[in-house]
Amino acid sequence: KQEVTQIPAALSVPEGENLVLNCSFTDSAIYNLQWFRQDPGKGLTSLLLIQSSQREQTSGRLNASLDKSSGRSTLYIAASQPGDSATYLCAVSQSSASKIIFGSGTRLSIRP
Amino acid sequence: DTEVTQTPKHLVMGMTNKKSLKCEQHMGHRAMYWYKQKAKKPPELMFVYSYEKLSINESVPSRFSPECPNSSLLNLHLHALQPEDSALYLCASSQVGLAAYNEQFFGPGTRLTVL
Numbered sequence: 001k002q003e004v005t006q007i008p009a010a011l012s013v014p015e016g017e018n019l020v021l022n023c024s025f026t027d028s029a030i031y032n033l034q035w036f037r038q039d040p041g042k043g044l045t046s047l048l049l050i051q052s053s054q055r056e057q058t059s060g061r062l063n064a065s066l067d068k069s070s071g072r073s074t075l076y077i078a079a080s081q082p083g084d085s086a087t088y089l090c091a092v093s094q095s096s097a098s099k100i101i102f103g104s105g106t107r108l109s110i111r112p
Numbered sequence: 113d114t115e116v117t118q119t120p121k122h123l124v125m126g127m128t129n130k131k132s133l134k135c136e137q138h139m140g141h142r143a144m145y146w147y148k149q150k151a152k153k154p155p156e157l158m159f160v161y162s163y164e165k166l167s168i169n170e171s172v173p174s175r176f177s178p179e180c181p182n183s184s185l186l187n188l189h190l191h192a193l194q195p196e197d198s199a200l201y202l203c204a205s206s207q208v209g210l211a212a213y214n215e216q217f218f219g220p221g222t223r224l225t226v227l
Contacts, residue, residue: 032214034216036218041200041221041223042220043118043219043220044155044202045218046216049214089154091154096143096208096209096214098168102154104153105154
């Protein structure tokens with residue numbers, strides 16, 4: 001059974017710092033991995049999707065990496081800003097149009 | 113249009129009421145999903161529709177009844193709910209097929225309170 005873990009559960013850093021969020025999964029037979037952002041009481045915003053054959057994806061200040069063999073993904077945020085404060089969730093799917101399994105999220109707070 | 117819309121934004125209902133949640137997308141996606149999210153927890157999958165057919169039901173109680181009338185619309189009919197069903201209900205959609213196109217896009221959610 002696939003399990004997804006995110007560490008740390010919460011993180012607070014001063015503005016301007018670069019930071020890394022971690023995601024690990026137990027079954028390496030994934031279809032893709034997706035990183036989401038969720039603001040309190042809101043829906044999820046897709047940040048990056050990495051296909052199982054890819055090693056990384058980049059969008060602006062965000063870079064996500066995937067190491068399937070070790071069951072790990074990281075989300076790197078450069079030059080953090082207070083507007084980056086949110087909960088970040090990673091999720092893996094194991095086939096198309098199927099269940100995606102979420103980690104429990106990392107609550108990120110960027111201090112001005 | 114890259115948006116998933118959900119109505120209503122908020123819903124308060126009694127345990128004997130019947131209500132429906134609605135979800136719509138115009139991205140040509142052929143898979144649509146319902147998730148339930150409790151406070152400070154990740155979303156939990158309830159149902160998946162693929163090409164307007166129910167493909168996954170995560171053992172959801174029958175008081176939740178999904179419906180996919182066409183490729184753009186997804187409904188969730190609610191009847192005889194319990195207070196513990198209070199949660200944020202999220203709809204999502206994705207293409208079907210290649211991993212590159214399986215990205216799920218979420219709506220803003222409906223905040224449901226059952227009294």
